Amino acid sequence: MATQNQTDDDSPFRVHSRREIVSLLTSMMEKNQLLSLLIKGGSESVITSILEVDEDDGALIIDAAPSTMLNESIVASNRIAFEALYNSIRITFVVDKARKVEYQNRPALRIDIPASLVRLQRREYFRIPTPIAKPLRCTFRITQPDGSFITIVTLLNNISAGGVGITDEKKILPTTQGVIYEDCQLELSDNTLVSVKLQIRDCKEFKMTNGKTVNRFGCQFIDIPRAVLGAIQRFITKLEREQNAKASGMM
Structure with a gap:
C-alpha cells in the first residue's frame, strides 16, 4: 500500500x-x-x-x-x-x-x-550495479481504492544499504516523489526474496539505444529490519567480490 x-x-x-x-x-x-x-x-x-x-x-x-x-x-x-x-x-x-x-x-x-540525524558512511550508501546477464526484479504490490491489488514488476539496476535503483520498462509505476510503498519484494541473486518498504526519491525518463523510453527510479529503504539489511549487505559484498574477480581476470 x-x-x-x-x-x-x-x-x-x-x-x-x-x-x-x-x-x-x-x-x-x-x-x-x-x-x-x-x-x-x-x-x-x-x-x-x-x-x-x-x-x-x-x-x-x-x-x-x-x-x-x-x-x-x-x-x-x-x-x-x-x-x-x-x-x-x-x-x-x-x-x-x-x-x-x-x-x-x-x-x-x-x-x-x-x-535526530542520519549519518551515512560513503560505503553504506554507495550503490553497486546488479548483474546485467541475469536481471533481478523488484516487485511492487499496490492496493487500489477498491481494495484490490495490482502487481508491478520492475528491474533492479543497482543496490546499496540505503536503497535501490530500478527501471520500469512499461512505465506503469506512478512517478510521484515521496510516496512510500509498504509491500515490495526484492529479488537477490541467490534466489532469496526479501520484503522491503520503499520510498520514491526521484524519477527520470531514460531513452534506450533502441529508441524506447523507460522510467528509472531512485528508491530509499524505509524502516528496514536489521535481518533484511544484513541479507542485503551480504548480497552487496558478494557482488563486489564477483566484480573484483572479473576485473582481475579470475572469472
Missing part, C-alpha cells in the same frame, strides 16, 4: 544521542561546513552554514538565504531538510520551523537542534 507519509525513523544509521548530535554540528560549524537547506520537498534549496550552536537554548543559528523572498519561504515552511557531505559522511536532518533573527549585525535564521 502506498502512503504519502515520510518517516524519520528510517535506518540503523540514525543518531539520537543529543551529545553526539551537538558535537557533530559544532565540528561542522568550526570547519565552516556548507549545508544544503531544502524546502517544498526539495524543489527550492539554498546553501547555508552553521554560525552558532547554542546547546543551552537548544538552537542553531544558520546563515540566511540571499534573497528576502526565499527567506520568507523558509520561515513559512513546516518542514525544512538539511544535507551535507562531511568528512566523506552524508549528514541529513529535518526541523519543523525557522525564524528570522539577527546575528552579529547580519540576517540569520534560528532553528531547533534536531532531535
Whole structure:
C-alpha cells in the first residue's frame, strides 16, 4: 500500500544521542561546513552554514538565504531538510520551523537542534550495479481504492544499504516523489526474496539505444529490519567480490 507519509525513523544509521548530535554540528560549524537547506520537498534549496550552536537554548543559528523572498519561504515552511557531505559522511536532518533573527549585525535564521540525524558512511550508501546477464526484479504490490491489488514488476539496476535503483520498462509505476510503498519484494541473486518498504526519491525518463523510453527510479529503504539489511549487505559484498574477480581476470 502506498502512503504519502515520510518517516524519520528510517535506518540503523540514525543518531539520537543529543551529545553526539551537538558535537557533530559544532565540528561542522568550526570547519565552516556548507549545508544544503531544502524546502517544498526539495524543489527550492539554498546553501547555508552553521554560525552558532547554542546547546543551552537548544538552537542553531544558520546563515540566511540571499534573497528576502526565499527567506520568507523558509520561515513559512513546516518542514525544512538539511544535507551535507562531511568528512566523506552524508549528514541529513529535518526541523519543523525557522525564524528570522539577527546575528552579529547580519540576517540569520534560528532553528531547533534536531532531535535526530542520519549519518551515512560513503560505503553504506554507495550503490553497486546488479548483474546485467541475469536481471533481478523488484516487485511492487499496490492496493487500489477498491481494495484490490495490482502487481508491478520492475528491474533492479543497482543496490546499496540505503536503497535501490530500478527501471520500469512499461512505465506503469506512478512517478510521484515521496510516496512510500509498504509491500515490495526484492529479488537477490541467490534466489532469496526479501520484503522491503520503499520510498520514491526521484524519477527520470531514460531513452534506450533502441529508441524506447523507460522510467528509472531512485528508491530509499524505509524502516528496514536489521535481518533484511544484513541479507542485503551480504548480497552487496558478494557482488563486489564477483566484480573484483572479473576485473582481475579470475572469472
